[in-house]
Amino acid sequence: MSDSTQPTAFLTTRWTLIVDAVSGNDAVARDALSLLAGTYWLPLYRYARRKNKSREDAEDLVQGFLAHLLEPHCLQELDRSHGRFRAFLLASFNHWMINDWKHSIRQKRGGPERPLSLDIDSAESGMKIDPADHRSPDRLFDREWALALLDKVLVNLEAAFNSEGNAVQFSKLRSCLTSASARIPYSSLATELGISEGAVRVAVHRLRKRYRAQLEAEVARTLSNPQAVEDELHSLFAALSNET
Amino acid sequence: MTESNPNQICPDCGATMPDDSPQDLCPKCLLRQALESRTLVDDGSPSAPSTQPPSPHEIADKFPGFEITECLGRGGMGVVYKARQKSLGRWVTIKILAPERVGDARFSERFAEEAQILARLAHPNIVTVFDYGETDGLYYIVMEFVDGVNLRDLLRDGKLDPTQALGIVPPICEALQFAHDKGIVHRDIKPENLLLDRDGRIKIADFGIASLVGVNGDPAGTPPYMAPEQGTRSQATDHRADIYALGVVLYEALTGERPGESFQLPSQKVHVDVSIDDIVIRALNRDPERRYHTADEFRKVIEKATAAQTRGDVDADASPAPVKPNAPLVPNPAPLDPIVFRIAGFLMIAIGIIQVLAVSVNVGNFIYFLSGAENGFFAEFLSMTEPAFIWFSAKWLISASLAVITIVGGTHLLKGKSRKWALAGAIACCLSTWGLVIGVVALVVLLSNTSEVFDPIGNTPHNQRRISRLAIAATGFHVLLLLCLAAGIFVVQSRYPITAGKAPSVFLIAFPVLFSAATGSILGWRAAIQIRKSEGKLYGKRLAVVTGMVVPSLLVIPLVAIGAGSLKELFASSPQFDDATALIVGTTTVSSIGAIAFLGLRTCFRYLAGKPLQCYSKRILSVAGILVGLWIVSGTLLWV
Numbered sequence: 001m002s003d004s005t006q007p008t009a010f011l012t013t014r015w016t017l018i019v020d021a022v023s024g025n026d027a028v029a030r031d032a033l034s035l036l037a038g039t040y041w042l043p044l045y046r047y048a049r050r051k052n053k054s055r056e057d058a059e060d061l062v063q064g065f066l067a068h069l070l071e072p073h074c075l076q077e078l079d080r081s082h083g084r085f086r087a088f089l090l091a092s093f094n095h096w097m098i099n100d101w102k103h104s105i106r107q108k109r110g111g112p113e114r115p116l117s118l119d120i121d122s123a124e125s126g127m128k129i130d131p132a133d134h135r136s137p138d139r140l141f142d143r144e145w146a147l148a149l150l151d152k153v154l155v156n157l158e159a160a161f162n163s164e165g166n167a168v169q170f171s172k173l174r175s176c177l178t179s180a181s182a183r184i185p186y187s188s189l190a191t192e193l194g195i196s197e198g199a200v201r202v203a204v205h206r207l208r209k210r211y212r213a214q215l216e217a218e219v220a221r222t223l224s225n226p227q228a229v230e231d232e233l234h235s236l237f238a239a240l241s242n243e244t
Numbered sequence: 245m246t247e248s249n250p251n252q253i254c255p256d257c258g259a260t261m262p263d264d265s266p267q268d269l270c271p272k273c274l275l276r277q278a279l280e281s282r283t284l285v286d287d288g289s290p291s292a293p294s295t296q297p298p299s300p301h302e303i304a305d306k307f308p309g310f311e312i313t314e315c316l317g318r319g320g321m322g323v324v325y326k327a328r329q330k331s332l333g334r335w336v337t338i339k340i341l342a343p344e345r346v347g348d349a350r351f352s353e354r355f356a357e358e359a360q361i362l363a364r365l366a367h368p369n370i371v372t373v374f375d376y377g378e379t380d381g382l383y384y385i386v387m388e389f390v391d392g393v394n395l396r397d398l399l400r401d402g403k404l405d406p407t408q409a410l411g412i413v414p415p416i417c418e419a420l421q422f423a424h425d426k427g428i429v430h431r432d433i434k435p436e437n438l439l440l441d442r443d444g445r446i447k448i449a450d451f452g453i454a455s456l457v458g459v460n461g462d463p464a465g466t467p468p469y470m471a472p473e474q475g476t477r478s479q480a481t482d483h484r485a486d487i488y489a490l491g492v493v494l495y496e497a498l499t500g501e502r503p504g505e506s507f508q509l510p511s512q513k514v515h516v517d518v519s520i521d522d523i524v525i526r527a528l529n530r531d532p533e534r535r536y537h538t539a540d541e542f543r544k545v546i547e548k549a550t551a552a553q554t555r556g557d558v559d560a561d562a563s564p565a566p567v568k569p570n571a572p573l574v575p576n577p578a579p580l581d582p583i584v585f586r587i588a589g590f591l592m593i594a595i596g597i598i599q600v601l602a603v604s605v606n607v608g609n610f611i612y613f614l615s616g617a618e619n620g621f622f623a624e625f626l627s628m629t630e631p632a633f634i635w636f637s638a639k640w641l642i643s644a645s646l647a648v649i650t651i652v653g654g655t656h657l658l659k660g661k662s663r664k665w666a667l668a669g670a671i672a673c674c675l676s677t678w679g680l681v682i683g684v685v686a687l688v689v690l691l692s693n694t695s696e697v698f699d700p701i702g703n704t705p706h707n708q709r710r711i712s713r714l715a716i717a718a719t720g721f722h723v724l725l726l727l728c729l730a731a732g733i734f735v736v737q738s739r740y741p742i743t744a745g746k747a748p749s750v751f752l753i754a755f756p757v758l759f760s761a762a763t764g765s766i767l768g769w770r771a772a773i774q775i776r777k778s779e780g781k782l783y784g785k786r787l788a789v790v791t792g793m794v795v796p797s798l799l800v801i802p803l804v805a806i807g808a809g810s811l812k813e814l815f816a817s818s819p820q821f822d823d824a825t826a827l828i829v830g831t832t833t834v835s836s837i838g839a840i841a842f843l844g845l846r847t848c849f850r851y852l853a854g855k856p857l858q859c860y861s862k863r864i865l866s867v868a869g870i871l872v873g874l875w876i877v878s879g880t881l882l883w884v
Contacts (some may be wrong), residue, residue, distance in 0.1 A: 032309065057551055071556050080834060089412060102402060124792010145264070146275070147265070147266060147271055148276055150266040150269075150275070151267070152284060153265035153266075154266045154267045154269070154274075155266075155267075158267070172611045174267060174269065175269065177273075177274055177277060178254070178270050178274050178276075178277060179255075179273070179277075180275035184405075184406065186405065196443055196444045197408070197444060198440060198443060198445065199442055199443055199444050201440070201444065202392050202410070202441075202442055202444065203431050204394055204401070205393050205397050205398055205401060206393070208277070208401055209397070211278070214279050215278050216278075233275065234279065235281055237272070237275045237276065237279060240271050240275060241272060
């Protein structure tokens with residue numbers, strides 16, 4: 001999902017600015033928005049599927065919606081939903097499903113305007129584990145959103161480590177991202193990596209710090225107010241915690 | 245999304261992981277860790293400063309020799325920048341201290357003093373100071389750049405493994421001992437100041453900066469890590485405050501929490517050997533006397549406990565650790581202090597006081613009889629031969645010294661402080677007139693018990709801040725000097741007019757006066773040097789300076805006498821001088837004497853007060869030199 005051609009100018013720009021730029025028909029901003037949408041299309045697809053759409057319909061809906069999203073002048077009238085891209089995307093998608101798709105999707109189906117190549121098989125696979133799920137599609141959307149966001153962060157992190165030639169270190173240390181410090185087997189990691197225990201501690205700390213920074217940056221991009229990162233993290237955590 | 249086994253269980257929270265978990269990591273734990281560490285960041289960091297620190301770009305032109313790359317952070321002590329020293333191509337850290345102190349002369353002086361002390365701290369576990377200075381009113385210190393993280397960063401991720409936590413203490417102790425031996429106390433040991441480099445080596449940063457920034461009575465140190473005595477009497481803190489702070493750091497590293505007023509023992513919270521509990525309790529004792537006396541002592545017990553811990557871990561692998569009862573926190577048991585010690589000490593002090601009283605009565609008698617002229621004792625005293633007089637003076641000087649040593653030794657015995665002093669006191673007690681029995685008892689008590697009642701460093705320089713004993717002794721000798729002068733005046737007066745048969749012995753008056761003056765000044769001189777070297781552990785500097793200045797001041801008298809004498813001689817030998825010559829000779833003589841006296845006294849004073857001696861401008865020195873030269877030349881010419 002990570003893209004080496006991502007427009008760096010928008011890498012850390014808040015989504016509202018991107019949307020405003022898209023409204024102004026800025027090509028770079030369009031790429032940035034499509035990248036942002038590319039990260040989070042999967043929760044939308046599954047949301048549509050849970051709304052009892054067929055695979056084909058769901059795919060059409062998502063593709064059509066994203067194409068619509070990238071069109072200039074079509075975003076201005078939409079509710080910004082208190083500055084959260086997550087809420088904005090879901091609200092817009094709902095809006096799209098109810099009003100627009102019947103009219104526009106038929107024309108667009110099979111047409112050239114398919115902004116993303118969607119891996120529908122992979123998107124379907126995640127649906128198998130919650131057969132008897134009584135939670136609302138909205139809640140599940142949030143949960144999948146969180147998963148997509150974390151995946152994006154980890155993929156970015158891995159790419160960054162790979163580009164620095166530290167792929168092995170990342171693969172060995174990434175499990176430390178979930179563990180409490182006391183549970184991390186520093187000494188065995190040190191042996192595996194062939195560095196001192198102190199160096200492992202420092203490396204783990206740096207990994208965590210980078211992970212945190214990436215996570216916060218990624219979350220901040222989906223908010224219009226960067227101060228709300230903490231709240232957004234809490235609500236994502238809550239969305240993940242509700243599943244048991 | 246990585247495909248994985250749908251039944252995978254998260255090893256951290258035990259929940260079933262969704263099969264679309266990112267990178268096979270439990271998403272819940274991923275977020276929880278991020279949230280927890282965020283909370284800790286907010287918790288541990290100082291409140292955000294109201295003003296933004298200047299950006300690297302803004303201060304770049306103030307440091308032309310450096311290429312300032314980034315601002316590493318801002319703490320209570322100032323702002324830290326990462327920079328590259330262009331000349332040597334090395335990375336350094338530049339710390340800009342207290343921007344609000346710009347133009348504060350006292351701070352400036354103190355800053356230079358402290359930085360010079362810090363520059364002497366060359367130790368592998370202490371961040372090296374390369375340079376310091378002031379540029380455009382910004383006080384800065386250039387330090388070694390440590391590429392790594394600080395312990396606070398590591399603790400943000402939660403507590404450390406016990407072996408790791410214990411492992412950080414010995415190198416810190418070594419570095420602290422090194423600094424304490426030089427009389428330097430850190431005063432702000434905390435996780436933020438303990439840096440770990442990429443090889444896992446630990447280094448202490450910000451030595452002495454706490455006391456520097458806190459010079460105007462601002463709080464020096466960081467409250468949770470401050471020893472109780474730091475909060476109350478700042479002058480009474482010593483190296484044991486660092487030991488307390490390190491105790492807090494150790495507790496936090498072991499348990500992930502800071503110890504509160506009453507804290508749970510580490511072994512109740514994490515799997516550590518019980519011996520660690522005792523170590524932590526002792527290091528965290530509210531009474532500095534009951535903490536580890538030195539960082540080295542702390543290090544040794546930690547190393548011993550680490551060995552035990554490693555053994556314990558092996559045992560624990562074989563069999564489950566026994567469940568420990570929830571014992572309440574007991575204060576550290578007091579070191580052995582048998583009542584005999586106290587009684588013996590008390591008796592020694594009593595004997596000493598009696599001795600002092602006896603000596604005072606003798607001296608009082610002496611002075612009384614000196615003043616009440618026609619008296620048998622006085623007559624007898626005056627008729628003393630010189631050896632008899634010396635014996636008489638020596639006898640009461642010796643008894644006075646014995647009494648003082650007895651009292652000091654008794655105090656040490658009573659408080660269980662210094663074994664050396666207690667022994668000296670007991671011996672002095674044996675030698676005094678009425679103290680033999682008590683002295684012997686005290687000696688027996690001392691020699692039969694070698695327990696750790698005695699502070700092994702009780703009389704080393706990095707004990708608690710105290711008054712310089714040498715300065716007190718110097719003052720004592722000058723009081724004696726005054727008494728001798730008074731006595732001398734009485735003696736001379738009582739025989740006035742002096743006739744050949746009744747002339748008092750010059751030795752009788754001059755010897756005690758000169759002896760007391762010289763001894764007092766030498767002691768004062770020594771005391772001043774000792775106080776300066778003690779780096780703030782001793783006080784009484786003014787007393788030392790005044791006592792040390794007595795002899796140099798007295799030396800002005802012969803100098804004036806020489807000047808006056810030479811003038812008198814000159815005018816007597818050549819009475820034909822006209823007024824102009826007389827004026828020139830008189831002025832040069834008086835001003836030369838004045839200049840020599842002034843420069844000499846000022847130099848002595850500055851030396852004693854520990855101020856730099858290069859204080860004279862070339863102009864003053866050349867004027868003084870010309871005056872003296874003129875005096876010598878004119879004097880010689882006229883003489884010839």
